[in-house]
Amino acid sequence: MNSAYILSLLQGLWATVVLSLLTFLFGGIAGFIVALARISRNWAISRGAAAYIEIMQGLPLLVLMGLCFYGPSILGYDSLSPLTAATFALTLYSSAYLGEIWRGCIQAVAKPQWEAAECLGLTRWQRMRAVILPQALRIAIPPTVGFLVQIVKNTSIASLVVGYAELSYNAKIINNATFEPFLYFGIAALMYFAICYPLSVQSRALERKLNVANR
Amino acid sequence: MTYNFDFAAVLAYWPLLLEGIWTTLRLTLFCTVFGILLGGACAVVRTGGPTWARWIVSLYVEFIRNTPLLVQCYFLIFGIASMGIRLPILVGATIALTVNIGAYTTEIVRAGIESIHRGQLEAATCLGLSRTQTYLHVIIRPALERVYPALSSQYVLLMLASSIVSSVGVEELFGISNRIQSETYRNFEIFVVLGGIYLGLAILVRGGFALLGLAMFPRRRKLGTPL
Amino acid sequence: MSPIVELKDVRKSFGELEVLKGVTFEVNRGEVAAIIGQSGSGKSTALRCMDRLETIQGGSMLICGHELHDDDIDLKSLRRDVGIVFQSYNLFPHLTVAENIMLAPRMVKGMKQRQAREIADTVIAKVGLREKMDCYPEQLSGGQQQRVAIARSLAMEPKLMLFDEVTSALDPQLTGEVLRVMEQLAADGMTMILVTHEMAFARKVADRVIYMRDGKVHEMGSSDILRMPATPELAAFVAESAEH
Numbered sequence: 001m002n003s004a005y006i007l008s009l010l011q012g013l014w015a016t017v018v019l020s021l022l023t024f025l026f027g028g029i030a031g032f033i034v035a036l037a038r039i040s041r042n043w044a045i046s047r048g049a050a051a052y053i054e055i056m057q058g059l060p061l062l063v064l065m066g067l068c069f070y071g072p073s074i075l076g077y078d079s080l081s082p083l084t085a086a087t088f089a090l091t092l093y094s095s096a097y098l099g100e101i102w103r104g105c106i107q108a109v110a111k112p113q114w115e116a117a118e119c120l121g122l123t124r125w126q127r128m129r130a131v132i133l134p135q136a137l138r139i140a141i142p143p144t145v146g147f148l149v150q151i152v153k154n155t156s157i158a159s160l161v162v163g164y165a166e167l168s169y170n171a172k173i174i175n176n177a178t179f180e181p182f183l184y185f186g187i188a189a190l191m192y193f194a195i196c197y198p199l200s201v202q203s204r205a206l207e208r209k210l211n212v213a214n215r
Numbered sequence: 216m217t218y219n220f221d222f223a224a225v226l227a228y229w230p231l232l233l234e235g236i237w238t239t240l241r242l243t244l245f246c247t248v249f250g251i252l253l254g255g256a257c258a259v260v261r262t263g264g265p266t267w268a269r270w271i272v273s274l275y276v277e278f279i280r281n282t283p284l285l286v287q288c289y290f291l292i293f294g295i296a297s298m299g300i301r302l303p304i305l306v307g308a309t310i311a312l313t314v315n316i317g318a319y320t321t322e323i324v325r326a327g328i329e330s331i332h333r334g335q336l337e338a339a340t341c342l343g344l345s346r347t348q349t350y351l352h353v354i355i356r357p358a359l360e361r362v363y364p365a366l367s368s369q370y371v372l373l374m375l376a377s378s379i380v381s382s383v384g385v386e387e388l389f390g391i392s393n394r395i396q397s398e399t400y401r402n403f404e405i406f407v408v409l410g411g412i413y414l415g416l417a418i419l420v421r422g423g424f425a426l427l428g429l430a431m432f433p434r435r436r437k438l439g440t441p442l
Numbered sequence: 443m444s445p446i447v448e449l450k451d452v453r454k455s456f457g458e459l460e461v462l463k464g465v466t467f468e469v470n471r472g473e474v475a476a477i478i479g480q481s482g483s484g485k486s487t488a489l490r491c492m493d494r495l496e497t498i499q500g501g502s503m504l505i506c507g508h509e510l511h512d513d514d515i516d517l518k519s520l521r522r523d524v525g526i527v528f529q530s531y532n533l534f535p536h537l538t539v540a541e542n543i544m545l546a547p548r549m550v551k552g553m554k555q556r557q558a559r560e561i562a563d564t565v566i567a568k569v570g571l572r573e574k575m576d577c578y579p580e581q582l583s584g585g586q587q588q589r590v591a592i593a594r595s596l597a598m599e600p601k602l603m604l605f606d607e608v609t610s611a612l613d614p615q616l617t618g619e620v621l622r623v624m625e626q627l628a629a630d631g632m633t634m635i636l637v638t639h640e641m642a643f644a645r646k647v648a649d650r651v652i653y654m655r656d657g658k659v660h661e662m663g664s665s666d667i668l669r670m671p672a673t674p675e676l677a678a679f680v681a682e683s684a685e686h
Binding site for chain 1: 218277280281282283284285286287289290293294296297336371375376379382383389402403405406407409410413414417418423
């Protein structure tokens with residue numbers, strides 16, 4: 001085992017974390033918009049959001065990466081950097097899943113609370129902001145933390161079409177030189193595990209807490 | 216700057232695309248069968264096995280669910296090759312994908328098994344059914360019926376994720392399109408075409424699962440309500 | 443006439459809590475015995491011990507010739523002889539009424555489909571639900587589900603039927619249809635032990651009434667004891683039940 005290789009894996013890990021955070025940031029913003037669009041009373045908007053979710057959930061992430069990587073240059077923009085293209089693709093992908101998760105959370109609290117808030121004479125947006133969203137946020141946290149795990153794992157796809165040098169990319173490069181797949185992919189897997197497992201555990205613990213509180 | 220789209224150049228390779236679709240579907244089918252067997256067995260062990268076996272299954276499930284499929288593929292397929300074992304690449308890919316989907320299946324089926332009420336087991340016991348008979352007819356069957364929607368979604372995702380095995384050299388739909396790419400340089404068009412095909416396949420696989428569900432669960436067919 | 447059920451000083455604890463503190467009684471072939479008492483008196487536990495859903499820790503219990511205190515008891519044979527019906531029906535939700543009834547005859551007795559179907563037809567007629575054979579449990583009312591549960595037990599041709607508060611989960615108007623089925627069963631000569639809150643039913647059908655209190659048999663006798671209780675506790679219990 002060579003320390004330069006370990007360093008390279010750690011650099012890859014850092015790149016994975018950066019891409020994950022960017023994805024969560026932009027994917028979260030876009031996902032929130034998708035969720036609101038999905039529950040919009042405007043038929044066209046809500047159907048449009050539903051179609052968007054349907055399409056994003058019916059495409060392999062790899063294909064989405066390709067579209068985001070090659071698409072902009074065709075439209076006349078400069079070709080995107082691997083990080084930008086990967087963030088773009090993962091944002092689209094995550095926004096659909098997060099949007100669907102959050103729509104579920106909003107609707108779970110909305111139904112019983114909506115009428116009560118309506119009686120108070122609040123506008124739709126006021127009701128949403130003052131009554132629905134704070135409660136939805138509470139039940140949205142466990143599945144959102146759970147989805148973070150998906151994001152982190154999905155960043156590995158960015159090593160393929162767009163060639164973003166994150167953890168699995170660096171591990172593959174090292175393996176090409178050393179032919180020790182069990183060792184280096186094993187270490188890479190453990191690094192992913194070290195990020196994802198605590199998030200999974202946290203997500204489950206939060207969910208349990210929520211279930212107890214709601215009982 | 217205007218770009219002249221040329222889908223014809225890509226679609227001219229339709230026999231190659233068909234071959235890729237066929238491979239993707241075969242891969243999905245094998246992994247579905249093996250994945251459900253593996254996941255079902257692990258779920259049974261996880262809920263009713265000896266403590267040490269439950270531990271092993273938990274470890275397997277947690278490890279797979281918290282690492283990327285791509286790294287699992289690299290680890291297994293390159294790893295097996297490094298031991299000097301020569302496997303056809305499609306077999307290696309089937310193993311890797313099955314190991315992956317098996318863990319997700321375990322969790323889903325386990326949730327189904329745990330949702331079966333204790334009274335059901337008592338009733339089966341009092342009627343004289345053996346442990347195996349109880350498991351088969353009173354636990355597994357209704358558990359599968361209950362989690363079937365979740366299971367189908369997971370296997371649609373598996374079909375989409377099977378594109379990842381192109382990275383280890385499997386010429387399924389995504390992998391085979393690399394060839395078209397290198398001959399036509401119509402990168403964007405290829406991804407658009409691939410996207411369309413995968414969307415169609417997702418609908419197809421979902422429909423297949425829906426039909427299978429109707430065949431397997433007569434109660435669902437007759438009443439249409441969730442169990 | 444030799445008793446088909448014989449309990450002698452039966453004891454059972456859950457952890458620290460002693461639920462049965464020496465229960466002794468007998469039930470003869472063809473008799474209907476009603477076990478009554480406040481909740482927590484141990485009556486349901488006693489019943490569950492009789493089908494070995496719970497194991498007893500002291501005393502002896504003889505059910506249809508099976509020694510239940512024995513560790514190497516033939517459970518399969520015990521459960522052929524004893525049928526039990528639960529408060530919560532416990533029908534298998536993914537199977538039709540016919541499949542629910544035929545499952546055990548096919549699995550346990552190894553019957554062919556046709557033979558099992560004949561038995562199912564017979565027992566479903568006994569509970570008066572012939573037209574519901576192909577329905578699923580969720581399509582039936584609670585009372586109908588409970589009647590199917592009774593039929594499912596009868597299909598194994600048991601020598602003894604146990605009923606664990608089978609009408610407690612039912613609305614009053616559905617209780618009657620289940621009790622009528624049980625009454626007919628008693629008239630046909632089935633040996634039955636029922637844990638019940640239905641005093642009127644116990645008075646009418648039971649040959650033997652067993653009043654349990656605090657893990658013991660407090661008073662026992664013919665159904666006359668419900669009219670003329672010997673102990674003030676049973677008198678109070680009967681009076682209290684009459685109010686509901």
